[in-house]
Amino acid sequence: MSDTVIRVENLSKKYIIGHQQQEKHSTLRDALVYGAKSLGDKLLNFSTYKHISPTSEDFWALKDISFEIKQGDRVGIIGRNGAGKSTLLKILSRITEPTTGRISIFGRVASLLEVGTGFHGELTGRENIYLNGAILGMSKAEIVKKFDEIVAFAEVEKFLDTPVKRYSSGMYVRLAFAVAAHLEPEILIVDEVLAVGDIRFQQKCLGKMEEVGREGRTVLFVSHNMSTVSYLCSRGILLESGTLYVDSDAEEAIRIYLDKSYNVAQLPLIERKDRSGSGKVKSASFRVLNQEGTEENTLQSGKNYYLEIGYLNYTKERINNVVVSLDFFDDKGIRVLLLRTNFTNSNLTIDAEKGYIICGINNLPLVNSLYRVSIYLSHADQELLDWIEDAASVTVEGGDFFGTGNPGLPNHCKILTKAQWSTEISFFSS
Ligand SMILES: Nc1ncnc2c1ncn2[C@@H]1O[C@H](COP(=O)(O)OP(=O)(O)OP(=O)(O)O)[C@@H](O)[C@H]1O
Ligand SMILES: [Mg+2]
Known part of the structure; x- marks a missing residue:
């Protein structure tokens, strides 16, 4: 028997794609999700695909993909x-x-996709658990058996009888993950929604997915x-502009992906197509300036810099509460630094057409390496406006972080901080 x-x-x-969304929605869920989206666009008198001809255009999101996945x-x-x-x-x-x-597909699939799919907003948490179980083909008795486990995992006891449309995005994802992972699917499909939960919950989800994998069930995970991919996955499938670029073991796929990322065509940011978000605001440029305001291409640890994001705002209105995030990834793809406006309660209002967002950073704590920077813009952390991975690469080389001329051991660590050394505890008393 084939596995x-x-x-x-x-x-x-x-x-x-085009002036009007013309795709026939193939399922009710699709119609609901994309119907709501295009209604929102209409209300805002905004078309995401403005630059394309006003009629319509075919876009192949996947092109001639073939692969097989084995049990486990x-x-x-x-x-x-x-x-x-x-x-x-x-x-x-x-x-x-x-x-x-x-x-x-041979087996029962449970999936956890983008927020907005999977649950019915008007139904309560309790009702959604039963509905999802039923969709998965479970009997009422089987669902009842799993019910308490799901609720405990999701930590939503108090909100079980609240319609899920009132849930925060974190609660929603917790419940959705708990349902997908506990209803004993043979195949579990998860699309990076874990990023929404807090770190503790993310860890818990990873643990659960590992457990599902250990039980010999099949897991498909986008991240x-x-x-995380390297920790959780045995196989890796790398997609590139809708085609299957690599299908091999996870480490190999990751290595090729990271290698490729460095060769980002030096297209101006505004022309990049590999971005996601509504596109109402887009980042258009990224530069690093030194303290004197001059552009620098190679940075030094310990110096002060301004990171400058140029943006275009297509809504023609000022937008407040714009959340900006700059993520620095090292050559292994590990995020080593995350700068985010809401960590410091920095509430940014952006201009109606275009302008700059500036992030000042003192004492750059990064060691010598090449970093890839992702730029993320959202409105109030609710609506993703624009997200570009590998928007820029930044080289850090040299510098005198400690102010002593001692470079430290930059190959042995990722971040730098000045510590004080003594044989007595005295530093932190006022
Ligand atoms: N309903 C839709 N109508 C038109 N275009 C779409 C639709 N859904 C996706 N696309 C387009 O198809 C392409 C692939 O989208 P998809 O969401 O699968 O990418 P992804 O790999 O998941 O990206 P990300 O890492 O940003 O989540 C994108 O260019 C996207 O704009
Ligand atoms: Mg996606």
Whole structure:
């Protein structure tokens, strides 16, 4: 007997984009999610695809993809923004239909995709658990058996009888993950929604996914976090602009992905297509300036810099509460520094058309290395405006962080801090 649980043959997915969303929605869920989105766009009199001809245009999000997944494979699906990862998972979860090609799935699938799919907003947490169980083909008795475990895992006891549309995004994801992971699917499909929860919950989810994998069930996991993929996955599928670029073991796929990331075509940020978000505001440029305001390409540890993001705001209105995040990743894909406006309660209001967002950083604490920087813009942490991975690369070389001329051991650590040494505790008393 074959142990293939998923077979994907020559799968392609076409979207029709243009002035008006013309795709026929293949499922009710699709219609709800994208219907609401295009209504929102209309209300704001805004078209995400403004630069494209006013009629319509075909866009192939997946192109002729074929692969097989065996029982018990733990597959990391990786690739840059817009590569087609979520589209693939949505097709495998039967939330949307392929345009050509076919998929065969042998086993019960539970999936956790972007927030907004999977649950019904008007129904309570309790009702959604039962509904999802029923969709998975479980009997009422089986669901009852799992119910308490799900509620305990999600930590939503108090809100069980509240419609999930009133849940915070964190609560929503906790419940959605708990349902998907506990209803004993044979195949568990998870699309990076874990990023929404707090660190403690993320760890808990990873633990649970590991457990599901250990039980011999199949796991498909999309993530931008290479250390998580490497920890959790045995196999890696790298998508590149809708095509299958690598299908091998996880470490190999990660290595190729990271290698490729360094060769980002030096397109101006505004022309990059590998971005996600509504596009109402886009980052258009990124520069590092020194204290005197001159652009620097090679930075030194311990110096002060301004990181400057140029933006274009297509809404023609000022927007307040813009949350900005600059993430620095090292050559292993590990995030070593995360600068984010809401950590410091910095509330930014951006201008109606264009302008700059400046982040001042004292005493750069990074060691010598090449870093890739991702730029993320959201409105109030609710609506993703623009997110570009590998928006820029930054080299740190040299510097006198400690002010002593001693360079430290930059190959042995990732961050620098000045410590005080003594044989008595005295530093922190006023
Ligand atoms: N309903 C849709 N209508 C039109 N285009 C779409 C639709 N859904 C996705 N796309 C486009 O298809 C491409 C692939 O999108 P997808 O969401 O699968 O990428 P992804 O790899 O998940 O990216 P990310 O890392 O940003 O989540 C993107 O260019 C996206 O804009
Ligand atoms: Mg995605």
